[in-house]
Amino acid sequence: MQSFTEENYLKIIYHLAENTNNVQTNAIAEQMQTKPASVTDMIKKLADKGFIDYVKYQGVTMTEKGRNAAIDIVRKHRLWEVFLVDKLNFKWDEVHDVAEELEHIKSTALIERLDEFLGFPKSDPHGDPIPDKNGRFAKTQFxxxxxxxxxxxxxxxxxxxxxxxxxxxxxxxxxxxxxxxxxxxxxxxxxxxxxxxxxxxxxxxxxxxxxxxxxxxxxx
Amino acid sequence: MQSFTEENYLKIIYHLAENTNNVQTNAIAEQMQTKPASVTDMIKKLADKGFIDYVKYQGVTMTEKGRNAAIDIVRKHRLWEVFLVDKLNFKWDEVHDVAEELEHIKSTALIERLDEFLGFPKSDPHGDPIPDKNGRFAKTQFxxxxxxxxxxxxxxxxxxxxxxxxxxxxxxxxxxxxxxxxxxxxxxxxxxxxxxxxxxxxxxxxxxxxxxxxxxxxxx
DNA sequence: TTAAATTTTTAGGTAAATCTAAAAAAAATA
DNA sequence: TATTTTTTTTAGATTTACCTAAAAATTTAA
Incomplete structure (x- = not known):
């Protein structure tokens, strides 16, 4: 992965794909707070890089590679949220925006040591499961x-x-x-x-x- | 402040200004690992925004506003280094690159709470002083x-x-x-x-x- | 104090991520 | 199924941070 923007697209597509098979351009645009035309450009790029499968006018689906990349970002986001609440005394309503930034820090060592420092938490302050370093997490039955x-x-x-x-x-x-x-x-x-x-x-x-x-x- | 790049320029100009009065285009280019022509573009922009004073062919000096912005970035960088070493058991030779990324996270609350969490440290793992939240720090006599x-x-x-x-x-x-x-x-x-x-x-x-x-x- | 070397700037261009407006395809509806 | 509506894409621009090559200013040295 490279740019913040690409990572944000992947994460959003990943979350949208939890509810639908083919993720639509307009849905992505809404989540990304951008225009459908911009989304078309970006999904072409992400498809070129092998993160998603894209058929014109049919929306996108995640590839294995894309899913792994997205899960990695989700893992970072949720670990940082735990850090903010458990260690820095943030409230659960204060952590999202900061975690949105922290999730893009690129260092495997950092995230593994943070995970350990936090005691390998299984869920974040909102109850969402935290993937382990191999991307595995319990599909919670809510x-x-x-x-x-x-x-x-x-x-x-x-x-x-x-x-x-x-x-x-x-x-x-x-x-x-x-x-x-x-x-x-x-x-x-x-x-x-x-x-x-x-x-x-x-x-x-x-x-x-x-x-x-x-x-x-x-x-x- | 806005972009990472602008912040990096400011920090580098700030450090260069510790040793010389007028910071030269070439010196900035070398530190930023970019070309002098690119530096000229950027220093015009930073001057427009009031962070530096710039006279063509004469190099740049920091304004009060620029200095404050730079010190803020330095503060973040050094606090994160302390975090990495004290809490996550990084070695002092492993922290620089990660701190280069973390220093750009924009949240005053985050940095103030991190400072408190770390016990308001006065210096980072390399002995450099950490500015307090008002930008004040002891000019160490080394x-x-x-x-x-x-x-x-x-x-x-x-x-x-x-x-x-x-x-x-x-x-x-x-x-x-x-x-x-x-x-x-x-x-x-x-x-x-x-x-x-x-x-x-x-x-x-x-x-x-x-x-x-x-x-x-x-x-x- | 002129010539040579160095430094800096300008001019013109590129890639990433966005935009608007218009065209094309797909879906919904009559 | 023909028409309308919605969704998606294309075409052409814009902005940011770069670049190269060439011109201009400054500094150094003969």
Whole structure:
């Protein structure tokens, strides 16, 4: 890998490919905050270099080489997030932008020693798994809170939105990783969910519930 | 500040300005490993932005703004070096290149928290002073080992060469920061210096002696 | 103090990553 | 299936940081 830009494209394509087979030009453009025309240029280049397969008008898919490169960037990003939270006392809503920069530092030794320094963490401050140095990581089985039924309970183990606004909101509601929750009721009117957390009953909007990931430990 | 390149130019001009009044185009080109014509382009840009004063054919000098920007980069570089050595067990000869990348990460919060995490160190692994967050640092009074006279003694407190080859060589000779040395003899033939260190007598070349910095604690 | 050498700048060009506007292909819809 | 809409690509520019070659200014030396 070389440029920051190429790395950012790869990472974004990798994440988009988690949900769809063929990643579309427009989707990439939106994530990269750039124009589709620019994306076409770049995906041609990444295809030339063997990171993705590209068929005109059909979108792109990752090659093995591309996937490995992307996982390596994701690994760096998440390790740096752990560093920022565990060692420098950043809040979980403050780490994303800095990690976006740190993930591009090119030094295998640095990342391996950082991993060791942090005690080989398995997940980052948002619950996302950290690939090991061979790119392997557990495919975690999450359920979206919104998909749970009344009476279901579980543990908050991740979030699918990393914006500062969202994370600060969760923090205020006490919805942090590791907390136990139970579904009390689902409101027909607005789809909001009533949950029990730390012996209190609170109501969370459908929008919030969509982005909280639960590892279920008991179904109704 | 914006681009890595601009930051690198500023840092190099800052260091060159420590030894001369007017920093010359060719000197910058050599340090930046680029061509004088490219330097002319860049110094015009940096002058436009107010970081340096530039008079055609007369070289450049730093403005207050430029100096502050450069010191900020130097601070980051040296703090990261301390991190790498103190926390990640890098050797002092392994840190330079990685710190060259890390110094460009833009986050004031990051650097302040890193500084605190490291215990507000005053100098980096090569003995260079670390500016505080206001850009202030002690102007250390070093003497080059080569300038000492027979019988003089002192403590190794810095090096003026950061190449891995040089630092590894020092390490092998036991010439590390904090060590006490005394000048036993200076060889007329090749200018090499015989010193006593850790009760052993060793001979170091003139070239090596030039780049070792001593804080004298006893003159002859 | 003129000539030679060195340093620096200008002029014109390249590659990377972007853009806008317009054309082409694919998908959705009537 | 023909038409409209959406998606994607092409064509042609722009900006940043470079480059080479040649011209201009400065410095050194005869």
């Amino acid at each position: 359920t979206k809170l919104i998909e749970l039924k009344i009476g279901d309970s579980g543990t908050i183990t991740g979030v699918s939105q990393h914006s500062s606004a969202f994370l600060k909101h969760l923090e205020k509601l006490g919805l942090t990783l590791g907390k136990q929750i139970q579904i009390n009721d689902v409101t027909d009117f607005d789809g909001s969910v009533e949950i029990v957390i730390s012996d209190k009953q609170i109501n969370i909007s459908r929008e919030v519930a969509k982005h909280i990931l639960i590892s279920s430990n008991g179904k109704n | 003497t080059k080992l080569i300038e000492l006279k027979i019988g003089d003694s002192g403590t190794i407190t810095g090096v003026s060469q950061h190449s891995s080859a040089f630092l590894k060589h020092l390490e092998k000779l036991g010439l590390t920061l904090g060590k006490q040395i005394q000048i036993n003899d200076v060889t007329d033939f090749d200018g090499s210096v015989e010193i006593v260190i850790s009760d052993k007598q060793i001979n170091i070349s003139r070239e090596v002696a030039k780049h070792i910095l001593i804080s004298s604690n006893g003159k002859n």
